Amino acid sequence: MTDPLPSGGDDEAVLSVDGVSVWLGDREVLHDVRFRVMPGEFTGLIGSNGAGKTTLFRVVLGLQASSGGRVLVGGHPLTRRNPIIGYVPQKVFFDPDMPLRARDVVGLGLDGHRLGIPFDWGRRRQAVDRMLEAVDATRLSDARVGDLSGGEQQRVLIAHALISRPRLLLLDEPLANLDIVAQEEIVALLGRIAREQRIAVLISAHDVNPLLPVMDRLVYIAAGRTASGTTAEVIRADVLSALYGQHVDVLRVHGRILVVAGAEGSSVTVEEKDAGEVGPGIVSLR
Amino acid sequence: MSQILNALFAPQFFSSEPVHAALVVGAVVALVTGAVGVFTVIRGQAFAGHALGEVGSAGGSAAFLGGVNPLWGFMGMSIVAAGAIELLGLHRPRSRDVATGLVLGAGLGLAALFLYLDSTSSSTTGVTVTILFGSLFAVSQPMLPSIVTLSLIALAVIVVCYRMLLLSSLSTDLAVARGVPVRAISAAYLVIMAVAVSLAAETIGAILATALLVGPPATALRLTKRPGGALVVAGLVGVAAVWVGIVLAYDSFYWPPAGHGWPVSFFVVALVFVFYLVAGWVAAAAQARRIRRVMAAARVAASGCEPHVDADAA
Numbered sequence: 001m002t003d004p005l006p007s008g009g010d011d012e013a014v015l016s017v018d019g020v021s022v023w024l025g026d027r028e029v030l031h032d033v034r035f036r037v038m039p040g041e042f043t044g045l046i047g048s049n050g051a052g053k054t055t056l057f058r059v060v061l062g063l064q065a066s067s068g069g070r071v072l073v074g075g076h077p078l079t080r081r082n083p084i085i086g087y088v089p090q091k092v093f094f095d096p097d098m099p100l101r102a103r104d105v106v107g108l109g110l111d112g113h114r115l116g117i118p119f120d121w122g123r124r125r126q127a128v129d130r131m132l133e134a135v136d137a138t139r140l141s142d143a144r145v146g147d148l149s150g151g152e153q154q155r156v157l158i159a160h161a162l163i164s165r166p167r168l169l170l171l172d173e174p175l176a177n178l179d180i181v182a183q184e185e186i187v188a189l190l191g192r193i194a195r196e197q198r199i200a201v202l203i204s205a206h207d208v209n210p211l212l213p214v215m216d217r218l219v220y221i222a223a224g225r226t227a228s229g230t231t232a233e234v235i236r237a238d239v240l241s242a243l244y245g246q247h248v249d250v251l252r253v254h255g256r257i258l259v260v261a262g263a264e265g266s267s268v269t270v271e272e273k274d275a276g277e278v279g280p281g282i283v284s285l286r
Numbered sequence: 287m288s289q290i291l292n293a294l295f296a297p298q299f300f301s302s303e304p305v306h307a308a309l310v311v312g313a314v315v316a317l318v319t320g321a322v323g324v325f326t327v328i329r330g331q332a333f334a335g336h337a338l339g340e341v342g343s344a345g346g347s348a349a350f351l352g353g354v355n356p357l358w359g360f361m362g363m364s365i366v367a368a369g370a371i372e373l374l375g376l377h378r379p380r381s382r383d384v385a386t387g388l389v390l391g392a393g394l395g396l397a398a399l400f401l402y403l404d405s406t407s408s409s410t411t412g413v414t415v416t417i418l419f420g421s422l423f424a425v426s427q428p429m430l431p432s433i434v435t436l437s438l439i440a441l442a443v444i445v446v447c448y449r450m451l452l453l454s455s456l457s458t459d460l461a462v463a464r465g466v467p468v469r470a471i472s473a474a475y476l477v478i479m480a481v482a483v484s485l486a487a488e489t490i491g492a493i494l495a496t497a498l499l500v501g502p503p504a505t506a507l508r509l510t511k512r513p514g515g516a517l518v519v520a521g522l523v524g525v526a527a528v529w530v531g532i533v534l535a536y537d538s539f540y541w542p543p544a545g546h547g548w549p550v551s552f553f554v555v556a557l558v559f560v561f562y563l564v565a566g567w568v569a570a571a572a573q574a575r576r577i578r579r580v581m582a583a584a585r586v587a588a589s590g591c592e593p594h595v596d597a598d599a600a
Binding site: 061063085087089092094095097098099100101104105108109111112113114115116117118142143144157160161 | 324327328445446447448449450452453456457459460461462463464465466504506507508510511512513515516
């Protein structure tokens with residue numbers, strides 16, 4: 001897995017996206033997207049609003065047909081409601097008067113698709129308690145979900161997605177609308193889950209910085225085109241300029257990364273000593 | 287003791303046949319609308335529920351014209367309206383509102399026609415009031431088995447679809463990801479709501495049916511944070527409103543102007559509203575008590591007497 005471009009077979013990868021294109025009407029919103037997510041790996045899907053992140057997630061979830069290419073989940077072609085995938089959608093908002101406690105939301109992740117009412121109360125309760133503990137949300141168990149803060153709701157949603165024991169966890173903009181402290185906590189939690197439970201985490205975000213401490217690889221998406229690899233391979237002025245189709249500068253300041261549209265020809269790359277080595281890795285970029 | 291009873295319950299209250307029927311029908315219908323209504327409220331479909339009730343009045347008045355019990359008219363028309371809303375309303379919430387409004391308008395137009403024909407054919411205006419505002423004391427005994435059966439069916443569907451309904455009401459995206467057939471659940475729910483609203487229309491009238499569908503559930507959501515609890519509390523609040531309403535309506539026969547009882551629907555709807563307000567005060571008081579307790583615990587912790595911290599905090 002240290003190989004910058006994993007050459008293992010598709011059956012090794014939890015998710016393998018190979019040359020996927022998507023047309024919505026007469027607009028190509030995804031163009032020849034290709035990347036791979038391995039078990040236990042934390043991958044960031046980075047791009048601004050409207051770049052195609054949610055569309056890509058919908059393809060992986062089997063909710064959006066692609067007009068070309070191949071997607072394998074756990075080595076198998078796409079199906080709807082794939083039990084291998086746990087999903088945290090963006091902008092899930094709990095109304096304050098929702099008659100649901102945190103534990104009810106987590107429980108629905110286990111059996112929300114079943115008919116009838118649950119009978120194995122004891123086992124169900126144990127599973128929910130364990131899951132809430134795993135995301136450090138035990139003290140929130142009996143709180144009304146609508147009363148929780150954004151970060152706390154995010155924890156509950158992660159537990160909801162994890163309780164069905166997926167191998168791939170998809171999170172769509174989970175850090176949006178969170179304050180900095182909550183962002184750090186959620187990212188640390190997801191990094192820990194990926195490492196300890198060997199779950200592949202694929203998380204979309206418009207800012208790369210909060211993810212830097214735990215991110216193994218990233219897929220940078222702009223105008224439906226992607227570049228993937230390690231941070232050092234992708235977040236480079238030449239790679240991103242080619243992706244955006246215009247010149248951009250990459251500034252590294254105190255271990256943080258700024259991608260800015262630069263004036264033509266003024267390629268400034270400030271390198272901090274601890275920013276990691278910039279390898280000559282091959283980047284799949286079309 | 288008997289004096290208190292006599293003051294509360296007018297003479298012959300417990301021996302009156304219409305009162306017995308009203309108590310049974312009212313309770314059964316309140317339980318169903320309470321359980322169904324919890325989902326109406328958390329799905330934000332109060333407008334659709336109201337529309338189904340009012341459009342049902344076209345069916346109710348047509349049934350009266352044909353000499354059939356209005357309940358069957360209410361139900362047939364409401365279910366047709368539910369189907370129309372589902373077919374016209376696209377996936378976005380706003381176009382759903384527009385579809386509901388269109389169906390409501392068309393349905394009320396039919397109701398205007400049939401109610402006019404009703405009142406000219408029977409030369410009474412009473413039927414209009416009965417269809418629109420209900421008359422619990424006029425529910426006929428032979429209808430009792432049908433009402434109870436329909437109520438049980440509606441409750442059974444709610445129980446069977448309980449978790450899918452809950453998850454899809456919480457978030458469509460979460461439900462789709464979990465593999466819930468969201469479209470089918472939504473359509474099934476609309477039909478069950480049509481049944482519940484028709485039952486409510488039979489008891490407190492087509493226009494007031496929304497009060498029973500939305501009021502007790504909204505009250506319950508202020509009082510409990512458990513989903514199952516909300517269904518039960520909503521049902522009980524509804525039963526309380528209907529039963530107390532029946533008692534007051536029966537008593538009102540002896541109120542001025544003497545000899546004219548007040549409509550039972552008025553009392554039921556008024557009580558539903560009062561219960562909602564009271565629940566708000568109860569919830570606010572409970573919240574204030576919780577905050578005081580947390581702050582007291584924090585003060586104790588800050589003053590440094592650790593041994594006593596957890597005495598109140600727990």
